[in-house]
Amino acid sequence: MERFHYFAATAANATHDGTIEAESMQDALGMLRSRGLVVIRIGKPSRLSALWAMLNRDVVLRSPLRFQELARLSQEWGGLVEAGIPIEESLALLGRASAPSTRRILLAVRDDVKAGMPLHEALGRFPGSFPPVYRALVQAGEAAGNLGSAIRRLGDDLMARRALKDDIRNALLYPLFLLVTASAGILVLMLVVVPNLETLLGEGGEERLSTVTRIVLEASRILRNHGVALLGATAVLAVSAALFLLSPKGHVRLDAVILRMPVFGPLARDIETGRFARTLGALLRGGVTLSVAMLIVLRAVANRHMRTALEEAHRSIVSGAAIGDAIAASRIFREDAIGLIRVGERTGDLAAALERTAALHEARATRQLKALGAMLTPLMTIGFGAIAGVIIYAMLSTILGINELAGR
Missing domain, CATH: 1.20.81.30 (Type II secretion system (T2SS), domain F)
Structure with a gap:
């Protein structure tokens, strides 16, 4: 599906300016004419025109x-x-x-x-x-005369996707909470507690302290004296990295790196496989042809590296290749997913095979997420506990050093 920007008018001379999604410009023209519009100008929107349209559009308070x-x-x-x-x-x-x-x-x-x-x-x-997938299924249901069942299946599929999102959120919520609270606690120690102890040492008092204590004291000084500069540099680096990753080339590279990572790679692959299989199965069961359904599903795949491989598989399918062989050639899905797809092709029920594939990989992704959450929590606890322990050791060493200096 492509996006086209159009400017049209009605028989009553009312103008319409907007965008429309269609397979080609001719299809977009047909859809606009079916609405009773006389197309004055149509074309693919450029970045400049899209920015101008965004800045000049009417503000509508409608979420x-x-x-x-x-x-x-x-x-x-x-x-x-x-x-x-x-x-x-x-x-x-x-x-x-x-x-x-x-x-x-x-x-x-x-x-x-x-x-x-x-x-x-x-x-x-x-x-x-x-979204486009929703509208495509509704269109297929209208054409097949089973609109009610198509919409109800849409609701069931959306609920299944919602359950997977909830599993992801619940698995990562506590590690994220631990990261924020522990980081805040360490910053308080470094910026408030350690400086108060440092003032008690006086000049030359650090010479009798241990190396670890001096390192902690120096880190506290750096945070206090150059914290704003470090924060600004981190923000600049984060924005630069975000701009690079938001570019098509950077996004593809990041997605390829994620797929090669030991833990997160298999997890991302299972999540994307489940999303692809569930969406494609719903479209096929709704009566959408395989070639059209693949085009729609490609927009639901978030990983750009996998999407590029699936685009090549789609071209092979359009050329006459079997879907199982085309996806196997892309080398992005597991063998069990490819096996289920091939079984569905042989039995003539590809939609059911895809739904089973989605259920299998979504359940696997849920298990991996729970295991990842169970692994991250103790690792983060140990890591932050070690950092806090070093700071507390430095504080105790400072107090002992002060007592030693006072006794002399």
């Missing part, structure tokens, strides 16, 4: 739907449509039971559908709330 809210709405919405309630009425019912910001989005979609716009295009007016 997108949260991931969890979208999952819940999808499950309820799918059940209502499956029960025979029309799209417009089901959107109105959901809107009445939702928060004001969500209600505004749902009612705007309902108004567009009532005006004759296809549902997936009405959802496309809110790209921050309804």
Whole structure:
């Protein structure tokens, strides 16, 4: 899918300026004409034009739907449509039971559908709330006549992805809390406690202290005298690294390095495999063709190195290769994932095989995350405890040194 910037007008001479996603410019023109728009100008947006559009767009106080809210709405919405309630009425019912910001989005979609716009295009007016994969599944459900079940499956898949995100957050929450609190405690010792003891030594009092104590005292001086400069240099380095990593070349290099790391590499590979398999399986089960589904799924793969390999696999699939062989040639998935995909091809139920692949790798990623959290917590505790122990040893040595000097 590509993004095109357009400027168009209606029969009533009302102008529209925005962006649209389509396979090609001809498809974008067809979609705009189906909305009753006369296209005046269309093309791919440049960086300068995108920045100018962002600076000059109207400020709209409308927050997108949260991931969890979208999952819940999808499950309820799918059940209502499956029960025979029309799209417009089901959107109105959901809107009445939702928060004001969500209600505004749902009612705007309902108004567009009532005006004759296809549902997936009405959802496309809110790209921050309804991602491309969501809209593609809705479009497939509309074409196949099973919109209710498609939306309900979307809700189930979103809930499964939400559960994986919760596992990641819960596994890393306590180590992050430990990192922040322990770092703050060490800074307090270095910036407040150690200087107070240093003032008691006087000139020449450090000569009788141990080497470790002198190192701690010097580190405390550096933090006090050059802390702002160190913080500024760290910020500059962080911004420079972020700008490099945000560039396409830097992002690909970072993702490749992550995949080669001992612990985090297999974890990232399993998370991306699960995300790829679950999304592709949902699209295929919804009736989207394999070639189109692969294009949509590529946007859901966060690791750029894996995405590049999957793009090459997609080109091989379009040329006639089997999906299992194409993905095996990319050498980015585990053998068990490739085996399940090949079994799905042979049995004619690739969607079910992909769903089993997703469940397998998501469960494996959850286990790895729990093991990583269980490993990080004691390691960080030991590390920060050792640092705090060295500082306390330095403080005690300082106190003993002061007593020795006072006795002389």
